[in-house]
Amino acid sequence: MEPNVSRREETDSPMKAWNITGVREIMLEDRGAAPVPDDSVKIKMLKGALDTPDSLVFKGQAGAIPVVPGRQGMGIVSETGKNAVRFKRGDRVYAGPLSACGDCAACKAGRLRECAALGQYGIDRDGLLCDFAVLPQRDLYLLPNKVTDSESVFIERAAAGISVLDRLNTEKGEYVVIMGANATGILLAQLALYYQAVPILVDVRRDRLDIAEKLGVYYTVDAVSSDPLKKVFSITCGQMAESMVYALPCSLPLSRAFECVMPGGRAVVTGFAGSGEALSVNLAPLIDRQIAVSFVAAGVENIPTAINTFASGGIESDPLVTETIRFSEVDKFLADNADDPFKNIYTLVDIDRL
Ligand SMILES: [Zn+2]
The missing domain is CATH 3.40.50.720 (NAD(P)-binding Rossmann-like Domain)
Structure with a gap:
């Protein structure tokens, strides 16, 4: 019996993810078809970003290798686990940067930042530079139409x-x-x-x-x-x-x-x-x-407020995108730029553009 695994999974192509496998080593991997647990959501990733923490992980100065880089991103829900009732297929969602366990006393009290087993996507657990991601619904936020795809990576x-x-x-x-x-x-x-x-x-x-x-x-x-x-x-x-x-x-x-x-x-x-x-x-x-x-260190408790501030036009981020790269260029970008944390303000990754 496999109650956690959706049937549609079998027809999906294998998930592709960038994986930092060693110091200054990164490769694009086929990860097979991932099951979607009851409380999780499968997302077709559209946008991600590369930032100083990704460079530090790539250089072996932070994080836990091997790890998929990408602290945050956005995409479209393609599948939902049976208990992931907050989202439905087709929803635009923001994911990241922290992953709380959902079970400890702090999590149950809503203080996710104080979670006893707090992880960070792209640092000590697999991040979001992948074509499809399977994530627990508690780490996801619904994006209003007024927040653009490229704004969302600044949330x-x-x-x-x-x-x-x-x-x-x-x-x-x-x-x-x-x-x-x-x-x-x-x-x-x-x-x-x-x-x-x-x-x-x-x-x-x-x-x-x-x-x-x-x-x-x-x-x-x-x-x-x-x-x-x-x-x-x-x-x-x-x-x-x-x-x-x-x-x-x-x-x-x-x-x-x-x-x-x-x-x-x-x-x-x-x-x-x-x-x-x-x-x-x-x-x-x-x-x-x-x-x-x-x-x-982070503002996970203010992510909904940040989304609303973008939606209301209170802040603007498009001029902060110094460079936009394709998904296929992630390895070259990290190899060429990891040593200069000040080169780009922010690097947007078009995950849906190979
Ligand atoms: Zn917790």
Whole structure:
């Protein structure tokens, strides 16, 4: 008896997945026909993304090899397990980046981020750069029509940004210095505007600051041509900022970033820190100035809010796609670009385009 396996499976072609099989080794594998468990959904993947964590896994600096890369993606439901009643065939869904067990005390209380067996797609469990994925329905989110396919691969970053602003308890009119004009930083700057705060975005890359300016971020600081501290001092009329966000990967020094914050202010370090490289800072000045520092790794609890923010037009991500590649180009892209985490803001993968 095979109550978990759908009949239609037998007629499907084998699933294809990229698999990082060793350090700097990746291959496209046929994975056979995968059964769809009762609580799971089979998705025809349409879009995925390649990002710094994928490069770190490819280089053997993070994650658990072998693993299918791809922390997140979107696609169309092609089949549902008999208990996966939240979705139906044809639904557009977003998947990723965290996978909770669904059974532990934290999961049952709805605090998925605190799951005792939390995994990350593309890092320590198979990710989403595959033509078909079978995933538990609790890791999936229905996409409204107003959220485009390419916007959906930024949902996790936007959700993390919302979690950062929640953590900072940002109020209207407050200055938020954002260090790092990467995908997280630029989305965060837009979210700060959306919540009527005043973002000041700092980076060494003028081209990225220009993108942010076109998206409405009016205070940008080019750290090559000017001193960020002096600029923040001037913009805030000598007060310095109420809060600061250090968005990884960031080429600006962490220690100096805290100097942008006023005494008694708040700071958050966010992004993927799994490379094993030390992020060090002298705590003494932070203690003296009573800066409240905290850390946000992901924003899974805010994924529905992020989806709604995209749907309402509150944030925009298309200019953050530096490059779009085909599914067949994943191996070449990783081999050519893994050593430069700053080359692309974000790389979109057209999974449905071979
Ligand atoms: Zn759990």
